[in-house]
Amino acid sequence: MTDYNFGLDADLANKRVALYDKDLENDTRSWIESLIGEKINGDLMAALKSGVILCKLGNKIAPGSCKSSPSSAPFVQMENVNNFLNLCKKQGVATTDLFMTVDLYEGKNPNQVIQGLQALKRITSGGGKPTTTAKSAPTPSTIFETTSKNTTSFCSQCGTKAVSGARFCGSCGTAI
Known part of the structure; x- marks a missing residue:
């Protein structure tokens, strides 16, 4: 993959890479695998990119709440991710903990993706209460x-x- 980041963008991208916690990724991977009952092979971000695994996870948390369509079309994949993010909001994940579709789909911010998934894990595992304060x-x-x-x-x-x-x-x- 060609890196098109220069100047400040390159500095920020390098900082994100340096801050990436592989142990936290492995913990997140294990949690997802345990819930959906499937092994995730290879790069976690690449596996989650289509949104299908995320929607499977969402449907394990709240059955029937996250529609997904397996497709190679980018629009459909981004719609799958968006459906999962809507489920996260309904579960009480704070907006500040959520990632944006582009963070995952284009690999812009894998740290935020892991943070969002960990926030969902805390809420659904009973380790933390929803962070919404309506x-x-x-x-x-x-x-x-x-x-x-x-x-x-x-x-x-x-x-x-x-x-x-x-x-x-x-x-x-x-x-x-």
Whole structure:
């Protein structure tokens, strides 16, 4: 494979290669093989590139959730990888842990691919909780409690009722 990286791109590519953890790759390979029940021969990134193995892994984690089509067409392979990434998001893998399709398909960042797979492993193995921190919408009772606690404080500039504990008006930004 010809290396077309020059200058800063070459420096960054060399740094990524130097930081690549072969032991972590082997751990990831073993985990995938144990779940899908197949041996992955050769280079891990090349084996994962089509997305078929990733979708098999996804379907072992959540049956029927990851459609894949075995094909040599690049668009289909990238769609397979994208389906797997969508499954990872649904499982609670943080966006910062996920890789982009190009990271795997073009070999741009194998470190990120391994990081994403390790994050999925932690979540699905019970070794870590999902890293998404979606907040639930306030219930009517909490809205009432918040507004009823602060009935006497109003913004001197616009007259809006202040939220309990606020130091600035939510409407106009004036200090309360």
